[in-house]
Amino acid sequence: MSEGQIARVLVVDDQTVVREGLVLLLRLLPGIEVVGTAADGAEALLLVAAERPDVVLMDLRMPRMGGVEATRRIREEHPGTQVVVLTTYSDDESVFAALRAGARGYLTKDARAEEIAEAVARVRRGDAQLDPAVQRRLLEMVSAGRQPRDLPDGLTPREAEVLEAIARGRSNAEIAKELYITEATVKTHINKLFAKTGVRDRAQAVAYAYRHGLATPAG
Incomplete structure (x- = not known):
């Protein structure tokens, strides 16, 4: 890949072992450069301002500032940076809160490396990428005519x-x-x-x- 195709990624997760594992994984994937890691949403905001990553991989449940609020702030203050939620939680409340905050992708932590790479590439292009279970829940709610609020x-x-x-x-x-x-x-x-x-x-x-x-x- 040419240098222009490299996606600059920031990893945000409050668990050190998860952050380090994601960094190791991402460094094995073509087209991705890890530009930093953050342990919570507040730290993520500072690093996004400093590093201007293309994509943030964002956990949801974190101290000081959670992923939903951090996503909202990032999208408001740095619209050139996209957010992919990568979390353990796939319940409706978490999904809709993250999507309303501006996340373009939503994956659970059992996602394969290829799925993470695809999500990074897709949201960087302005597309969306949702975990299959999350996508199914959204379709079910739309087909049933229900609203998440x-x-x-x-x-x-x-x-x-x-x-x-x-x-x-x-x-x-x-x-x-x-x-x-x-x-x-x-x-x-x-x-x-x-x-x-x-x-x-x-x-x-x-x-x-x-x-x-x-x-x-x-x-």
């Missing part, structure tokens, strides 16, 4: 999804299987949505879902 009582999209499943009479185990999450995660979502909506049991949750148009009674 404006839910009642501060419910997240995932909490609304769990609530809708409860209204369909699904057990925690069935919800976990449908949404590809653990039963423990289902219970966490239920506890949160109960607290937000003020319902005390599943019967009240079903009534709430019907009342707010989050589910439709059968028949």
Whole structure:
């Protein structure tokens, strides 16, 4: 590759072993030059201003400043730098927050090296690159006519999804299987949505879902 095709990349992750591993991996890939690493969003902003990378590989959950806020700031202050989220989290709330902040790519950390390289190349050209599972979730929500915001009582999209499943009479185990999450995660979502909506049991949750148009009674 010619020098003009080299993508200058900044790696942002709060875990040292992950940062170092990504740097080692990226240095093996053609067309990529690592120009720096940052341990949080605040440090990333300083390095983007100093190094002007083409692409930032951004983690989401970090101290001081998380990836969503850092992405928003980078896109506002340095529009020539694109952001690819590379994270453990693929839940609806994380995905939509990152995309609304201006991320052009979203990959989970089990992505293959070739997928990371492709994402870097695509977002640098102004295209988007999404993890297949993330892309499928977006398509499902679009086809269902649902929006990732404006839910009642501060419910997240995932909490609304769990609530809708409860209204369909699904057990925690069935919800976990449908949404590809653990039963423990289902219970966490239920506890949160109960607290937000003020319902005390599943019967009240079903009534709430019907009342707010989050589910439709059968028949």
